[in-house]
Amino acid sequence: MNEKPSVGIGHYVVVLKRQWKIIVAMALLGVLAVVAFLYLVPSRVMASTLVNVNVIVSDPFNPSRPASGLLDAATEDQLASSYVVAHNAAQTLQGGDDAAALRDGVSVTAGLNATTVRISYTSSSAERARAGADALANSYLLYRQSEADARKTKMINQLQQQLTSLNAVLGATALADRSALSGRISSVEYQINQLTAIDTTGGSVLTPAAENPVSVQPQTSTFLASGLLVGLVLGVILAFIRNAFNRRILDGYDVGLVGAGPVLAELDGSRGTIPARGDDVNEFRMIRERMLASAGTSLEALTVIDATQGGLSDVAPNLAVVMAQTGADVELVVMGTSEKYMTLLRDGLQLVPDTTDSDEEAEILGSLRIPHLKVTRPDRTGTHDGADDLVTGVVRRRTAGRKPGTVIILALPADAPYASRLAAGRLAGAGVMVAERLRSRADDLAAGAAQLDEVGAVLLGVVLLQRGRTITDTHETSHPATLEVPGRDAVSARR
Template identity: 35%
Template sequence: MDDNDQAGAATLGFDHYVFVLKRQWRILVVATVLGAIASAGYLLLAPQTVTATTTLNLNVITTEPFSAQRAASGLLDDATETAIARSHVVATRASELLDGEATPGEIRAASTVATSSGAAVVTVDYDAPTAAAAVKGADAVASAYLSFRSDQAQERIGVMVTNLNERIDALNTTLGEVNQQLVSADPSSAAYAQATTQRQQIITELDGLLTQRNGLQSVDTTGGIVLSAAEDNELGYAPGRTVTLLTGLAGGLVLGIIAAFIWNPLDRRLRNAAEISRSLRAPVFATVDAKREDVPAKGAAADSLRVTRERLLVDIYLGTTVLVIDATHSDETSPTAVNLAVVTAQVGHDVQLIVPAGTEEFREHLGTALELDDAEEGRAVSSSIPTLRVFTASDSGDERQGDLLLTEQTHAAIADAGDETLTFVVLPSSAHPASILAGLRVAQSVVVVAREHDTTTTEIRWLKEEADAIETPLLGAVAERGLRRAQRTERGIAWPFVARSERTNAARANARTAIESPATAEAKA
């Protein structure tokens, strides 16, 4: 396969996906709406969690807070500070600050601690069912954490200062004893020199201890400061409204796409001319309104059928037979199928119309609409359209016939048509497959009359395959806009273009008059 073939296949596949999605857009809309409803219901029913955040800046507790040798943040440890903030001791203090509204275990489960900038900045998150509880909990955990750090520092410094005080007191006592020795000793003696040296050592050590004690007593034991309280930060909600709704919409859309491709093969009814043309792989010559079903056609329907006639005459030749498949699923033959022959005859061509299937009432209506004269050997000529004749076989329904619709007389009528005559054979798609296959065999071309929302892909596909198998060209289709169910009910079982009972009764009377012999009419008179 060359690059052009591959590009064509890719385009065809993409077109197919677009076609299916456009055809099943209702499923996409319904699935998307259901996804939105499901996500909204989840937001209403699911327990809501509000997350409040408090941000802290920790103080480094050291005697040299402004030392240039090492940054203060380097004296903090991430893991240690996180463990302290999530400790049971801090949770207990926070529980006391909350007046017992939450146990230490609940506080530890609801709180999350994160550090940054070398643990210099600590973020405390607290989850609660309500915004007020979340804000209060986050601030309580942060306050308990800072107070614990401060208390721990003060405690350690207190122990160190106590030890230094004890050592300083001991040295002062020793220094007093040495001073007494110096007073009583001879300045020139060895004892005096030794006491002097000892006194100097004690004073030096005392100076160092006093310096350490003064340094410890000046240490800032504040645990840190609150950079932003919980009420100053944006609250987080779980499940998030926007994310949940978007997820529901996206999930519904994805499920709708899947459902559209699953349902599309099962949805066999063709909705519009584009779908009819795609299924038939042939053009739709025109679209007519089934609500205006006049015979002969009038107004816009007549204009559309004239366009169809001109397109058909490009592909068909005089003396040939055109099989018109009526796939409208009406109770009687569609007027559009009849009008294809009528408009062709109106342009001056000799046309023979054969409609093997149909009730007696239908034939009466047909005779009235086309003003047919007396039938001779089953052939009746239209008074209003002299080049149109309608053939009606009298051997229909005989089980001894080769076919119940295309009988011997029908075959003879097709064979006897002149070289300048176009024969239109109208068969319903509901006819027995044998009759349709026989029609395909005797015809030189095929035209389909389809109705939106009634014609199915199954019958179109079968007809296309059978026509291709015997190389009978399927020229195209005429599409009818479907009738609403109420209109179908109103029309009842009468032939569609006779919409009122008065017109039906008049048609019957005229048909009887048309087929009576002159002698019978004179006797009745």
């Protein structure tokens, strides 16, 4: 029995080639799902406005820290997305989005180690998105300025009140004590002057939204590519799952995978004849040569185990025909066959009772068409030793009493019991299995190979048939190529 080959990268390539329809179908399904999603979900457009934020310091020309270090990104984010900013921005938009929509669609990104802030706004169209982004940016800058102005005014007013109080005290103070008050008054006046000089501008727009590209969400190309990729991945996964659960034989690769190889031939025709015609003639001759090369030219007995869905195929009789063509005497023993199948054999091989050989428990026929070929059909209804339902006593006697130089072929049907396969394999010592694409199960093929191995029989290989291959009456076909038919004189002389 052949060892099962190890699984390499070639196995994955074979699976992908076999299941390409599933992969393509899942990829198309992924793309269609994305198309449906894009159709149902409205597109959104995002526009951005870049602003430079003015960081307010008391001495802008001599800062203790860089301006970027004084900018709190979280605070600016909260300011730009606040209701006040959105409400003020909505007031400037004529027929645009309202304050709630502006708040929902705004996003703020502060520049790293910089005083720039990018304010982005997402809306239903590019025009609305650009208008909203510019309105939010301007409202944000104005709000920062108004807040700074309010704080500046408040501080100045407090200092002015303090200065007024100090001046009043200065008028009622003795001349000797006025020096200290004058210093305090000068300090307050200096602070007022410093506050007055502070720039409270919120900032400036560096790049308006109209000058920045817009982005559309969801992005059609990105989503389609994602759908295609997800579909392909799911398709590949399903392909391997289906391949793992599909135990039907598809081609010679499956045969080798279960350890039942090699494949002696693949008969692609949907109909076969007895004897073979057309391209099948050459296929059966190749099977013969491969069997002889594998078993040696001294092949004496062979069992043909059918693993198809039907009864007996045309493989066993055609193997007997091509073996008889080599000049060897061949006896084909067909077990468990029907009358219909026997009719096909009688018509195709021109079988007549063999008067030179007889057995009470079997029907022995000689071929007028193929020299050196006889067909034996054990009588299942007759009396026999009961050793086996198919491999009866007559089968055992015919095999054991085989004349030197005679090749005996034991043909078992697809429904042959386990014991019959073991018995036929043990008697023959060599076997060939017949499988049918997409119908024969890998487990059955592996079991047949194991059965032959159990009894020490050599599995010469597998003949792979096209799915649904049937046997056609010879008279119904008209292929020009056929096996050579010897003259009647030669057959009569042999008889």
